[in-house]
Amino acid sequence: MSRIQESVIVRTIVRIMVPFIELFALYVIMHGSGGPGGGFQGGVIFGAAIILYAMIYGIAKGKERMPDTLDKILASTGLTIYAGTGLLCLFFGGKFLQYGMVPLLPDDPAEVSALLIDAVEIGIGITVSAVMISLFFDVSPPESEEEELPAELPISTYREA
Amino acid sequence: MIWILDITMMLFLVIGAIAAITIKDLLSAVVILSGYSLIMAIVWVEMHSVDVGFTEASVGAGITTVLFIATLARTEGRSED
Numbered sequence: 001m002s003r004i005q006e007s008v009i010v011r012t013i014v015r016i017m018v019p020f021i022e023l024f025a026l027y028v029i030m031h032g033s034g035g036p037g038g039g040f041q042g043g044v045i046f047g048a049a050i051i052l053y054a055m056i057y058g059i060a061k062g063k064e065r066m067p068d069t070l071d072k073i074l075a076s077t078g079l080t081i082y083a084g085t086g087l088l089c090l091f092f093g094g095k096f097l098q099y100g101m102v103p104l105l106p107d108d109p110a111e112v113s114a115l116l117i118d119a120v121e122i123g124i125g126i127t128v129s130a131v132m133i134s135l136f137f138d139v140s141p142p143e144s145e146e147e148e149l150p151a152e153l154p155i156s157t158y159r160e161a
Numbered sequence: 162m163i164w165i166l167d168i169t170m171m172l173f174l175v176i177g178a179i180a181a182i183t184i185k186d187l188l189s190a191v192v193i194l195s196g197y198s199l200i201m202a203i204v205w206v207e208m209h210s211v212d213v214g215f216t217e218a219s220v221g222a223g224i225t226t227v228l229f230i231a232t233l234a235r236t237e238g239r240s241e242d
Contacts, residue, residue, distance in 0.1 A: 028215075036211040044219045051227055132224055140231040 014056045021049035033117045039124025046125065047132030054133075059140050066133055074130035085116055088130040100115030109114055163207070170204050185240050191229040198222040 004010055025046035032038030054062025086097045094101030099116040100109035177197040181190045198221030205214030 036215050038212070041212075041215050041219050044216075044224055048223050048227070051224075055227070060232070135228060136231060139228055139235075141234050 001094070005058070010056055014052055018049050018053050021052070022046055025049065025125075025129075029121050030118065032121045033114060039121035040128050042121075043125040043128025044132055046129040047136075050129075050133050051136045054136065054140075059137065063137065066137075068137070071130050071134045072136075075127050075134070076083050078123040078125070078127030078130065081126070082120055085123070089116075166207065167204070168209075170200050172192055173200050174204070187236070187240055188230070189235065192238075193227060194223050194229070195226040198225070 026044045027042075028037035028045060029039055029042030032042065046153045050062065050066055053065065085099075089101050090096055092101045092103060097120070099113035102112050102116060103117065104112045175199060177193055177200065181193045181197060183234055184190045184193065202214045202218040202222060205211075205217055
């Protein structure tokens, strides 16, 4: 375990920052259709939040939160959402990803299009974040070389010290 | 387009690229490449291509650097050539 991983400042800040990074990633994904951003960038940011956690708290602890099986399930789920949305348009007589053809709201094809674009962005985001996390776990040093981290250090012990 | 800003950042890009391929210490090369990506992202945004700049900042300066450093942890960290 390196000195940076031991530092209580880094550990506490990472624990506080991770939810906010994830929230920003969700914001980027949902605003992909109307402005800068999108499924890919949001997925990368979401993956970066969990990579940050795994970097500071150790690969073993990161894999505990994000096991390989969950990675595989999420990566294929996102792809299924994307392909499913495209095939849904084919099913209703349009071209692949021709959102307006889906009769979700009969009198407003533009609204349906906006909704389905968001669904596609969510699918891309799920796949990209899962693949980014598994890429990091694949290239990072194996768990056996890493020393076992102590259990979650409560902040109160540092206040007293 | 502010041309003097453009020229300055292009100059930094060239310097960063040459430094990244000539330096022997691979960790320094990765950090310089990260800085290169950040300047590239600013150039994209300055050229009104916000989406590409966003991707460059998150992928180029963020994830790629992390993956390179994680890979360096398993190697010697110095270039032979």
